[in-house]
Amino acid sequence: MHPAPSLIIFTVFSGLGFGIIVWFCLGAAPMPSWITAVLALNFCITGLIASTFHLARPSRAWRALSQWRSSWLSREGVLALVTLFAFTLLNVMIYFDAATQTIRTIFSFLIALLALATVFATGMIYAQLRTVPRWHTMLTPCCFVAFSLTSGGLLVISLEAAGMGMAKPLLTFVSTLLLLSWALKLVWWYRADKTTLAAAGSTPASAIGLTSADPVRVLDTPHHTPNYLTTEMIFQIGRKYVTLLRCAALLIGALLPLLFLVGAATTPDPIRALILFVSAMGLHWLGLFFERWLFFAESEHVVGLYYKTDAKPT
Amino acid sequence: MTSLPPPSKVKLGLVIDLDTCVGCHACAISCKEWNSSFYGAALTDVSPYGADPSGPWLNRIHSFEVLPESGEPARTVHFPRSCLHCEDAPCVTVCPTGASYKRAEDGIVLVNEDDCMGCGLCAWACPYGARELDPTAGVMKKCTLCIDRIDNQNLPEQDRIPACVRSCPSNARHFGDLNDPNAKVSQLVAERGGVDLMPEQRTRPVNKYLPPRPRDTLLAPIGDPTNKAPSTNKSPSTADPVKHIFNLVDRFFDSL
Numbered sequence: 001m002h003p004a005p006s007l008i009i010f011t012v013f014s015g016l017g018f019g020i021i022v023w024f025c026l027g028a029a030p031m032p033s034w035i036t037a038v039l040a041l042n043f044c045i046t047g048l049i050a051s052t053f054h055l056a057r058p059s060r061a062w063r064a065l066s067q068w069r070s071s072w073l074s075r076e077g078v079l080a081l082v083t084l085f086a087f088t089l090l091n092v093m094i095y096f097d098a099a100t101q102t103i104r105t106i107f108s109f110l111i112a113l114l115a116l117a118t119v120f121a122t123g124m125i126y127a128q129l130r131t132v133p134r135w136h137t138m139l140t141p142c143c144f145v146a147f148s149l150t151s152g153g154l155l156v157i158s159l160e161a162a163g164m165g166m167a168k169p170l171l172t173f174v175s176t177l178l179l180l181s182w183a184l185k186l187v188w189w190y191r192a193d194k195t196t197l198a199a200a201g202s203t204p205a206s207a208i209g210l211t212s213a214d215p216v217r218v219l220d221t222p223h224h225t226p227n228y229l230t231t232e233m234i235f236q237i238g239r240k241y242v243t244l245l246r247c248a249a250l251l252i253g254a255l256l257p258l259l260f261l262v263g264a265a266t267t268p269d270p271i272r273a274l275i276l277f278v279s280a281m282g283l284h285w286l287g288l289f290f291e292r293w294l295f296f297a298e299s300e301h302v303v304g305l306y307y308k309t310d311a312k313p314t
Numbered sequence: 315m316t317s318l319p320p321p322s323k324v325k326l327g328l329v330i331d332l333d334t335c336v337g338c339h340a341c342a343i344s345c346k347e348w349n350s351s352f353y354g355a356a357l358t359d360v361s362p363y364g365a366d367p368s369g370p371w372l373n374r375i376h377s378f379e380v381l382p383e384s385g386e387p388a389r390t391v392h393f394p395r396s397c398l399h400c401e402d403a404p405c406v407t408v409c410p411t412g413a414s415y416k417r418a419e420d421g422i423v424l425v426n427e428d429d430c431m432g433c434g435l436c437a438w439a440c441p442y443g444a445r446e447l448d449p450t451a452g453v454m455k456k457c458t459l460c461i462d463r464i465d466n467q468n469l470p471e472q473d474r475i476p477a478c479v480r481s482c483p484s485n486a487r488h489f490g491d492l493n494d495p496n497a498k499v500s501q502l503v504a505e506r507g508g509v510d511l512m513p514e515q516r517t518r519p520v521n522k523y524l525p526p527r528p529r530d531t532l533l534a535p536i537g538d539p540t541n542k543a544p545s546t547n548k549s550p551s552t553a554d555p556v557k558h559i560f561n562l563v564d565r566f567f568d569s570l
Contacts (some may be wrong), residue, residue, distance in 0.1 A: 001438070056432025056452035063429055068318045073435055074410035076543070098465045108353045108408035128408065131441045174347055201514035202441075204378070206392050209332060209523035214382045219390060222374035228446040232434065302512065303443035306376055306395060 001132070002235050003296035006053035010153070012288050014047030014080065015144060018115040019152020021087055025112035026155045026182060028170055030038060030163035036156065037091045057079055072128050076121035084115040132299050133200035134192040143188050143247050146181035147288055154257070154281035161264070161277045168265075175261050178284070182254040185291065189246065197300055207305040221307060233301040234255040234308070251286015255278070316409045320403065321416035325493040326420045326459055327399050327520035328426075328460050328479065333527045335486040337377050337392030341478035345373040345396070348477040354356060354375035360451040372396055372457045373478055389422070391526055394487070396517035397457035398511065399423045405436035405445060405456075414454075424459060427453045441515040454547065459489075492520055495531065520551035536570045 020040035024030065029036035052058040065081070067074040088105055093099055099107075123141025130136050153174035160167060197203070204216040257280040264276035328334035350356040355453060359369040372395040381388045399416075402422050406414045414436050416422070425445075426560035430453035432566075437445040437454060445456045460476035463469060473480060479487040499522075502508065508522030 017365035054433060054447070056434075057430065058428065060411065060431035063413075063431060064433070065410075067316045067410050067412045070407045071410045073433065077410065099462055125435070129439055129441060130404065137529060171526065206512050207441075208376075208378060208391060209511050210391070211507070211525045212378065212379050212380070212382070216378050216380050216391075218376070219379045220337075221396075222339075222376055223368075225368055227368055228370065228437070231442045232437065233443070258515070272378065276361070294397055301513065302441045306334055306443065307392075 001296045001299045001301060002232050003293045004054055006050050007296065008292045010051035010054070011048070011049045012142070012285070012292050013043050013050060015148035015288075016041030016123060016151040016285070017041070017047055018080075018083065018119050019150070020146035020155055021083065021115040021152070022112045023152050024087075024158045025090075025108040026166075027108075028153075029162075030156075030160045033044070033094060034091060035158060036159055037087070039051060039155065039159075040087070043086065048080060050154065056205060070194035072121055072124040076118060076125060079118040079121050083111060083118050086111045086114060090095075106156075108125060116145060116148075119145050126295075129132055132303050133195045133197060133202070133302075134299050136200075137188075137189065137294075139154070139184065139188045141184060143181070143185055146177070146184055148292070150178045150181045151281075151285055151288060154277070154284050158274070158277040158281050161270070161274045169266055170241065171261065175258065176260060178254065180248065188268075192298070197305060202300075202302045202305060204305050207302065212251050219310060228301055230307060234304045235297055235299075237297045242294065242298055245290055249287050249294065251287075252283050254284075257284040257287070316406050316412050316414055318406055318416055318493045321401065322418055323493065324491050325399075326422055326464075326490070327398075327492045327499070327522070328459075328476070329392055329490075329492075329499045329508060329522050329524060330489040331486040331488075331502075331506070331524040332391055332393060333506075335392040335394060335482075336484050337346060337373075337375055337390075338483060339375050339392045340481045340483055341394055341487060342371060342375050344371045344477040344481035345457070346371050348463070349455075350457075352462070354544060355448075355451050357455060358448050368449075368454045370448045372444075372446075374443075374457060376505060381507075386529070389526065389529065394478075395442060395444075397423060397440075397459075397520075398442055398517070398521035399457075399459060400517035400519045402516060402518045404439040404441075404515075404517060408435045408439045410435070422459045423456070424458055424461070425454050425456055427451065427455075427526070430454055441512050442519075483505050492522065495549050537565075 017040050020036060020043065023228045024036050024040060052061050055061055067245045068078045077269035090104065090111055093104055123144030126135045127137060154229055157171060157174055160170065205213055208216065210216065260276045260280035264273040264280065267273050267276070275311065324379055346357060349369040357370050359367065360368050373394060376393040376395060378391045378393060379388050380391055399422055401421070403416055405418050406423060410433065411429045411431050413426045413427065415424060417424060432447055432452045432454060434454065437447065445454045448455050463476060464474055466474060475489045479489045488499050488502060490497040492499055494500055502524065503522045508524050511520050511523060
């Protein structure tokens with residue numbers, strides 16, 4: 001699939017924003033908590049606005065809230081708006097010290113669940129598609145949720161370090177999550193590499209309606225210039241390039257942040273620790289952009305069977 | 315509404331004969347013309363006379379070469395690709411605005427061009443590439459099974475079928491109710507073993523494709539011992555002596 005910048009920004013930023021919301025609702029935001037809240041809202045709203053750049057008619061985007069009964073994209077839109085509204089309400093309650101602590105805690109917990117559901121729904125938009133076998137697994141939304149928590153968690157840690165200092169349990173938790181999320185991504189990549197179109201059962205013969213399994217090659221395409229399908233859904237990327245980018249994603253998104261976190265946890269100088277925390281956060285986010293770009297670029301859509309075949313001409 | 319309706323009694327669709335299609339693109343052109351020349355928004359042509367023309371077409375013809383491993387000569391298969399109006403249309407359920415819907419009365423899958431926001435998710439969901447974005451209109455477009463022709467009382471009777479079926483010169487396209495076992499289309503499917511495209515995608519398409527028939531086998535040349543066909547040359551009991559002389563001469567030259 002063509003890696004659209006709008007979708008990469010949308011998924012990374014909204015994942016980040018809703019991840020911050022989850023940590024906020026679990027009590028990890030340092031005082032004053034409105035700073036964390038504002039950052040969360042900014043990232044969520046930026047992500048949602050970025051997604052409208054993928055639309056040919058963004059003025060009709062409001063209609064996307066109507067089909068939550070059947071469409072994951074609609075569910076994601078509804079959940080996002082409900083979560084953001086509830087989160088804003090929670091912050092208003094906190095600011096005016098309205099309602100009891102118990103009510104606010106229960107409300108926070110529900111919002112955390114809503115935020116997780118939103119990111120899960122974002123992942124399901126892609127995972128539901130049987131036409132892209134590499135995406136069609138529950139691992140996909142799980143990766144989205146995992147990275148949402150790591151990217152949000154690293155921001156919250158940086159804010160804590162800038163504020164009153166690091167809470168050790170939170171640091172341990174987020175570091176472990178960072179390791180686990182990239183381990184999950186490695187599992188996703190492992191499965192994806194085995195899930196070729198042929199492995200998923202889609203071959204040129206099944207695509208064209210031929211009853212024999214003889215090799216098929218493209219003799220002539222319907223058009224000799226690109227069209228919507230070839231531009232959107234057939235994106236060629238070399239194997240060596242993929243390996244290089246995956247290593248870059250792991251280095252920048254996993255290895256360096258973990259090293260920096262260890263460095264930050266062990267250094268006595270709070271300024272140095274803060275710099276290391278913020279760097280870990282920034283590098284992880286950059287690594288996620290690599291990972292998301294590859295998510296789209298490496299994927300194969302079955303419609304490609306009509307435009308390119310494996311048979312060698314004799 | 316993008317939930318799928320209950321299965322309809324009438325399942326209108328096309329049957330496309332891959333054995334008879336000659337790849338002339340007449341169906342693609344007549345589809346593009348019908349959907350560009352009459353009422354409603356035209357299918358856009360971007361830079362049609364320029365170097366890189368593009369724009370949505372609702373029907374596209376591919377040509378493939380099948381290379382049999384048995385050593386038989388390769389065969390060409392021309393393949394028209396358009397919406398298959400699937401029973402479990404994934405393009406309908408993924409649509410967030412409700413623009414993509416399947417008609418309850420005849421199963422035709424359509425796009426409501428007033429509601430579509432052009433997100434393209436339906437195109438991602440379709441295994442057959444049936445949907446394309448119209449860059450000028452900003453909406454997704456697809457085969458409508460010519461709903462503006464099939465019930466159109468202003469057209470003569472014989473024109474009340476999809477434009478592609480009407481224009482096919484080799485009678486490779488057929489239109490009808492695939493839920494009616496007595497319809498010509500259903501009989502064709504039964505006789506020729508019509509198949510679903512990409513059944514592993516579980517879309518349950520209504521349109522069926524008739525696979526190419528097995529080829530006639532070529533006989534070895536006359537005089538070759540593997541040629542078992544009865545040969546008039548070899549029959550000694552021809553009544554006509556002139557013909558017999560000519561047969562002798564033929565056999566002499568064949569042996570050279």
